[in-house]
Amino acid sequence: MTAKIIILDFGSQYTQLIARRLRELNVYCEIHPFSKTIDLDESVKGIILSGSPFSVKDESALQVNLDAFIGKVPVLGVCYGAQYIAQKLGGDVVRSDHREYGKAMMSIDRTKDDLLHGLGSHTQVWMSHGDTIKVLPDSFEIIAHTDSIPVAAYRSKEGAYAKPIYCIQFHPEVTHSLEGKALLKNFVTDVCNCPCDWTPASYVEQSVAELKEKIGDDSVVLGLSGGVDSSVAAMLLHRAIGDRLKCIFIDNGLLRKDEFEEVLVSYEGLGLNVKGVRANDEFLDELTDVSDPETKRKIIGRVFIEVFDKEAKQLDNIKWLGQGTIYPDVIESVSVHGPSVTIKSHHNVGGLPAKLNLQIVEPLRMLFKDEVRRVGAELGLPNYILSRHPFPGPGLAIRVLGAITREKVRLCQEADHIYINILKESGWYDKVWQAGAILLPVQSVGVMGDERTYEFTIALRSVNSVDGMTAEWSKLPHEILAQISSEIINKVKGINRVVYDISTKPPATIEWE
Numbered sequence: 001m002t003a004k005i006i007i008l009d010f011g012s013q014y015t016q017l018i019a020r021r022l023r024e025l026n027v028y029c030e031i032h033p034f035s036k037t038i039d040l041d042e043s044v045k046g047i048i049l050s051g052s053p054f055s056v057k058d059e060s061a062l063q064v065n066l067d068a069f070i071g072k073v074p075v076l077g078v079c080y081g082a083q084y085i086a087q088k089l090g091g092d093v094v095r096s097d098h099r100e101y102g103k104a105m106m107s108i109d110r111t112k113d114d115l116l117h118g119l120g121s122h123t124q125v126w127m128s129h130g131d132t133i134k135v136l137p138d139s140f141e142i143i144a145h146t147d148s149i150p151v152a153a154y155r156s157k158e159g160a161y162a163k164p165i166y167c168i169q170f171h172p173e174v175t176h177s178l179e180g181k182a183l184l185k186n187f188v189t190d191v192c193n194c195p196c197d198w199t200p201a202s203y204v205e206q207s208v209a210e211l212k213e214k215i216g217d218d219s220v221v222l223g224l225s226g227g228v229d230s231s232v233a234a235m236l237l238h239r240a241i242g243d244r245l246k247c248i249f250i251d252n253g254l255l256r257k258d259e260f261e262e263v264l265v266s267y268e269g270l271g272l273n274v275k276g277v278r279a280n281d282e283f284l285d286e287l288t289d290v291s292d293p294e295t296k297r298k299i300i301g302r303v304f305i306e307v308f309d310k311e312a313k314q315l316d317n318i319k320w321l322g323q324g325t326i327y328p329d330v331i332e333s334v335s336v337h338g339p340s341v342t343i344k345s346h347h348n349v350g351g352l353p354a355k356l357n358l359q360i361v362e363p364l365r366m367l368f369k370d371e372v373r374r375v376g377a378e379l380g381l382p383n384y385i386l387s388r389h390p391f392p393g394p395g396l397a398i399r400v401l402g403a404i405t406r407e408k409v410r411l412c413q414e415a416d417h418i419y420i421n422i423l424k425e426s427g428w429y430d431k432v433w434q435a436g437a438i439l440l441p442v443q444s445v446g447v448m449g450d451e452r453t454y455e456f457t458i459a460l461r462s463v464n465s466v467d468g469m470t471a472e473w474s475k476l477p478h479e480i481l482a483q484i485s486s487e488i489i490n491k492v493k494g495i496n497r498v499v500y501d502i503s504t505k506p507p508a509t510i511e512w513e
C-alpha cells in the first residue's frame with residue numbers, strides 16, 4: 001500500500017500547487033474535495049487542509065468534520081485551513097480591515113520545532129488573506145509571527161493530541177515562500193513519518209501490479225493518438241497484460257502531413273498491438289459545408305465514436321476501455337466550483353463507455369503531465385514520442401477555419417510541415433510548448449513572377465505554456481520567422497501570405513476554433 005498525504009481542497013487557486021510540491025519531494029499525494037469522507041486506512045500519513053476563497057466567517061463557509069481525523073493523523077492547515085481549525089476548536093478569527101497580500105518576513109519563535117527546523121530565525125513567506133487569527137484554541141501555541149500578524153504559524157502543544165496539528169497563515173506551496181518546500185518536507189518526513197520514495201520507477205512497478213490484478217484475463221481496447229498521454233497509457237497497460245491490449249489509431253483525414261504512416265512506424269519497435277484504421281472519408285464527408293466550430297467538433301466526436309465502436313466490436317473478449325486521462329483532467333471535474341462554462345467542446349472518447357458497455361481503466365489518472373513523461377521514459381518510450389507537442393483530437397479541422405475541403409486540409413498540412421521542420425532544425429521545437437499552422441479563410445492579392453495572385457493566408461501559432469490553461473506567444477527570432485514565411489510562400493502553391501499570431505491566452509485561446 002503506497003503511503004500518501006491527502007490534501008483536502010477548499011477551492012484555493014493554489015491547491016494543485018501543494019500537490020505539485022509534494023510530488024517534487026517524491027511523496028505520493030491525492031487531492032480530495034473537502035466534502036469527501038476520508039477513508040483513514042494506514043496508508044494515510046497526514047492531511048493538509050488547503051486555502052479557500054471563502055471566509056470562515058461566511059455563512060456559506062465550506063465545512064468539514066474535523067473529528068474524523070484530528071488527533072488521528074498529523075494535520076497541516078494552510079491559510080483557510082489554519083483559520084478553520086482555530087475557529088472550530090474554540091479560538092477566534094476576525095475579518096481584518098485590509099487584506100494582507102504578498103511577501104512578508106516571518107520571524108520564527110521555535111527554530112527547533114519539527115515543522116520549522118532548518119529555516120533559520122527569519123524567512124520570507126507569501127501571504128494571501130483577509131481574515132486574521134486573533135485567539136488560539138486551548139492547548140495550542142504560536143511558533144512564528146510577522147510584524148503585521150501575531151499568528152503566522154501555530155501548533156498543538158506537545159502531547160495535547162496523539163498526533164500533532166500544525167497551522168500556517170502563509171502559503172508554503174508558492175515559490176515566493178522561499179523555504180516553503182523545506183517546510184513541506186519537514187511536515188512530510190519529520191511530522192508525518194511519510195517516506196519520500198515515490199518515483200516513476202516505483203510507480204511503474206506498483207501500477208503494473210495493480211493493473212494485472214484488476215484486469216485479470218480480460219482484454220482492453222485503447223484509442224491511440226500518437227500523443228503522449230495515450231502512448232504512455234498504452235505502454236503501461238502493455239507491460240501489465242501484453243497482447244491482450246488492443247490499440248486503435250484512427251486516421252480522421254485531419255492529421256498532420258504523413259502522420260498516420262509515421263505514427264504507425266514509430267510504434268513498431270515497441271511491441272504494441274496497434275491497428276491503424278483509415279476513416280478519412282467518414283470524417284471529411286460528414287464535415288462538408290460545415291463552418292461552425294462547435295458543430296465541427298461535435299461531428300468529429302460522434303464519428304470517432306462510430307468508428308471506434310465498429311472496430312472494437314470486431315475484437316474478442318474486450319471488457320475494458322483504456323483511457324489516457326491525467327490528473328489535471330480529474331481535478332477539473334471534482335473542482336469545488338463545479339464545471340466551468342464550455343468554451344470549446346473538447347473531443348475525447350468519453351462518450352464511449354455507455355455505448356460500448358465497457359469498464360474504464362485509466363492508469364495515468366493520478367499523474368501530472370511531466371510525471372507522465374517521466375513514467376514514459378522509464379517504460380522506454382522514445383523521446384520523439386515523449387517530447388511531442390500536444391495535438392488536439394479534432395486535428396486540423398480546428399486549424400482550417402470555416403468550412404473544410406480536402407484541398408484546404410492539404411494546404412494546411414504542407415504549411416504546417418514546413419513550419420514544424422524548421423522549428424526542429426533550428427532547435428526551437430523543444431523550446432516551445434506547442435506550435436502549428438492555421439489556414440485562414442481569407443484570400444489576398446499578391447505578386448509572384450510578375451503575375452497577380454489571389455491566394456490564402458497562413459497564420460503561425462506558437463505558444464509557451466505549462467499546462468495549456470494559460471499561454472504566451474513564443475518570441476521566435478525574426479530570422480526564423482522570415483525563413484518559415486518564405487519557404488511556405490515559395491513551396492505551397494495556394495498561399496501567398498504568412499502572419500504570426502501574437503495573442504496571449506487569455507483572452508485568446510491556443511487553437512483558433
Ligand SMILES: Nc1ncnc2c1ncn2[C@@H]1O[C@H](COP(=O)(O)OP(=O)(O)OP(=O)(O)O)[C@@H](O)[C@H]1O
Pocket residue numbers: 222223224225226227228229230231248249250251252323324325347348349389390391392393
Ligand atoms: N486519431 C486518434 N485515434 C484514436 N484515438 C484518438 C485519436 N485522437 C485522439 N484519440 C483519443 O482521444 C484521447 C484524447 O486526446 P488528447 O489529445 O487529449 O490526448 P493524447 O493525444 O493522448 O495526448 P496529447 O495531449 O499529448 O495530445 C487520446 O488519449 C486518445 O485515446
Ligand SMILES: O=c1[nH]c(=O)c2[nH+]cn([C@@H]3O[C@H](COP(=O)(O)O)[C@@H](O)[C@H]3O)c2[nH]1
Pocket residue numbers: 344345346347348390391392393394434468469505508509510511512
Ligand atoms: O484533445 C484535445 N481535444 C480538443 O478538442 C482540443 N481542443 C484544444 N485542444 C488542446 O488543448 C490546449 C488548449 O487549447 P485551447 O486554448 O484552444 O482551448 C491546446 O494544447 C490545444 O491543442 C484540444 N485537445
Ligand SMILES: NC(=O)CC[C@H](N)C(=O)O
Pocket residue numbers: 012050051052053054055056078079080081128129130131132
Ligand atoms: N488564501 C486563503 O485561504 C484565504 C482564506 C480567507 N478567504 C481569507 O481571506 O483570509
Ligand SMILES: [Mg+2]
Pocket residue numbers: 225227228390391392393
Ligand atoms: Mg492528442
